[in-house]
Amino acid sequence: MSHDAEKNEKNGNGAPAPESPREGSESPAPPPDGGWGWMVVFASFMIHIVTDGMTYSFGVFYAEFLTYFNEGKGKTAWIISILVGVTLSSGPISSSFVNRWGCQRVTVAGALLSSTCVVASAFAGNVMTLIFTIGVGAGFGFGLIYLPAIVSVTVWFERYRSLATGIAVCGSGLGTFLFAPITSGLINYYGWRGAMALIGAFILNCVPLGLIFRPVPEAPRTPASEPMLPKQNKSPLKRSQSTEHVIRANGNVEDNDVARLTLSQPALNKPNEQKQPRSRHGSGIMHKPDVLYQGSMQSLAKFRSSSHIPERMHVKTEEVEARCGWLPCSSEFKSALSEMLDFSLLVDPIFILFALSNFLTSIGFYIPYVYTVPMSEQLGIENPPYLISIIGGSNLVGRIVLGYISDKPWVNRLLAYNVCLTIAGISTALSMACWEFWGLAMYATSFGFTIGAYVGLTSVVLVDLLGLEKLTNAFGLLLLFQGIASLIGPPFAGWLYDTYKSYAPGFYVAGGTIALSGVILFLIPVIERRNKRRCYEETAMAEI
Numbered sequence: 001m002s003h004d005a006e007k008n009e010k011n012g013n014g015a016p017a018p019e020s021p022r023e024g025s026e027s028p029a030p031p032p033d034g035g036w037g038w039m040v041v042f043a044s045f046m047i048h049i050v051t052d053g054m055t056y057s058f059g060v061f062y063a064e065f066l067t068y069f070n071e072g073k074g075k076t077a078w079i080i081s082i083l084v085g086v087t088l089s090s091g092p093i094s095s096s097f098v099n100r101w102g103c104q105r106v107t108v109a110g111a112l113l114s115s116t117c118v119v120a121s122a123f124a125g126n127v128m129t130l131i132f133t134i135g136v137g138a139g140f141g142f143g144l145i146y147l148p149a150i151v152s153v154t155v156w157f158e159r160y161r162s163l164a165t166g167i168a169v170c171g172s173g174l175g176t177f178l179f180a181p182i183t184s185g186l187i188n189y190y191g192w193r194g195a196m197a198l199i200g201a202f203i204l205n206c207v208p209l210g211l212i213f214r215p216v217p218e219a220p221r222t223p224a225s226e227p228m229l230p231k232q233n234k235s236p237l238k239r240s241q242s243t244e245h246v247i248r249a250n251g252n253v254e255d256n257d258v259a260r261l262t263l264s265q266p267a268l269n270k271p272n273e274q275k276q277p278r279s280r281h282g283s284g285i286m287h288k289p290d291v292l293y294q295g296s297m298q299s300l301a302k303f304r305s306s307s308h309i310p311e312r313m314h315v316k317t318e319e320v321e322a323r324c325g326w327l328p329c330s331s332e333f334k335s336a337l338s339e340m341l342d343f344s345l346l347v348d349p350i351f352i353l354f355a356l357s358n359f360l361t362s363i364g365f366y367i368p369y370v371y372t373v374p375m376s377e378q379l380g381i382e383n384p385p386y387l388i389s390i391i392g393g394s395n396l397v398g399r400i401v402l403g404y405i406s407d408k409p410w411v412n413r414l415l416a417y418n419v420c421l422t423i424a425g426i427s428t429a430l431s432m433a434c435w436e437f438w439g440l441a442m443y444a445t446s447f448g449f450t451i452g453a454y455v456g457l458t459s460v461v462l463v464d465l466l467g468l469e470k471l472t473n474a475f476g477l478l479l480l481f482q483g484i485a486s487l488i489g490p491p492f493a494g495w496l497y498d499t500y501k502s503y504a505p506g507f508y509v510a511g512g513t514i515a516l517s518g519v520i521l522f523l524i525p526v527i528e529r530r531n532k533r534r535c536y537e538e539t540a541m542a543e544i
Helices: 003-011 037-056 058-069 073-089 091-121 127-154 161-211 255-263 297-304 317-324 329-340 343-347 349-365 367-378 385-406 413-433 437-456 458-466 468-486 489-500 504-543
Strands: none
Touching: 037 058, 037 073, 037 091, 037 127, 037 161, 037 385, 058 073, 058 127, 058 161, 058 367, 058 385, 073 127, 073 367, 073 468, 073 489, 091 127, 091 161, 091 468, 127 161, 161 385, 161 437, 343 349, 343 468, 349 367, 349 413, 349 437, 349 458, 349 468, 349 489, 349 504, 367 385, 367 413, 367 437, 367 489, 367 504, 385 413, 385 437, 413 437, 413 458, 413 504, 437 458, 458 468, 468 489, 489 504
16 A cells, blocks of 8 residues: 555544645646647647538538428428537537547547448438438537547647637638538539538548547656556556555445545545546546636636635545546446536526527527528529638637637626627628628628637636536536527528528527527626625624
8 A cells, every 4th residue: 555545544534634745746747738739739620621611511502402302491401400419419429439439539430420421411312311311420420520629629738728729610610611612613513412422522531630639648657656647457456556455356446445545546636637547548538627628728727726626525436437547438438428418507597597598599500501592592692602601701710809809817708708699699680681792791790700709618608607627517518408409490490481481580580599698698697696695695694
């Protein structure tokens, strides 16, 4: 047994012994903030161009499907709705896969799956086939790509994380800008089937890009840190001395030994040191509390202070094993999945309000992307795909600008988020007053710029509201809500057109839901002030 474990046992009262300077230096090394990390940023940037470029420019294909299959706008819209819904809803599943196999393998698998399904779509004979090949198949493949493309960047950066992730996600806006006219040109030359097959083949570029997502190199081990970092390839009887009396021969941890294991490894009790487990293939990466945070870590010192030590000192057996990297496949899968889908946050009024806002935003978010092209064609406007390109270009600029100012200490990020969503919604509703290209181009510019806050600021606002330790759980639930809402918006707008023979009702719905999602978040400061006042009154009563 190690010296630290003996010292903890001698305390007798179960309280951890005072931490020595040597123990305080045992935390994993910080991310490199550069080096190969910039190659990871490049790969993520290119992957965003491919996946989001196809998704957001899908309105060009949608217009072709309406003419070719003639099966109604509502039914045809299910293709893109299921594509987006499955991509987002599979986030927690992708999280568990990343925990087990790492970003490289999951990204490559997702690229192969989505490419195969998109190529197969070129042979579809009806809309229902496209719903399964593009919606379900390609959607799940994109879901396997989406999470690693973000996570792989954040684990390589800490100080420059805001810059790195900002560059990576800008590929989404650039992809939308490029793919709309490219898709239109491919359809003109090869028909929609040939264009679909070529784009499916192009998605294969994500395979070599995914291989760039290397795990962060392990920090050199020292004699001081060796007892606290047991290797995965040891048998249960040969693990480090600090745990050999805790882990039984059958690999199980007995309930009365969990506290001893926790106390013998002080680094596990510190939120700021719950870093990526030292695994060769990146297992356990999603247990890093800041892995989904896209802002600069320099503003989060308060979340890493000692005042945020978890209230519970006894942790579950599978949680201890997950952090040490010993979980078998099935248990690790369940652990990662349960962490992202822990519904305990649903009793928090602030999170409920934020989740409702995200739900409303997701209902209207994809309607402009899907219906701008057919709506413009109905108005007789030339080159409608360029409107999608304008949305993509302004979205690129919006993500950069909003991401940059959101890291400034004088910026109220929640207020910026609320205002952007409100403006995006109002401009979408007012777009129905436009009847020529330049009017719609002004709408596309304002919508693309302001809607960039929805994707770029969600994680930083979540941390501001709930704290870093709840980010993984909150983000997983939001992905689920966003996926469900994305199934509603485009088909509902299509049904409105089939009923009223006008695109205006669908854009009014999109504008109304997005604007409402921003307005209701202005209630959050009111709830926070009420909670602080109640806490102050309870403290005062307790002192009396």
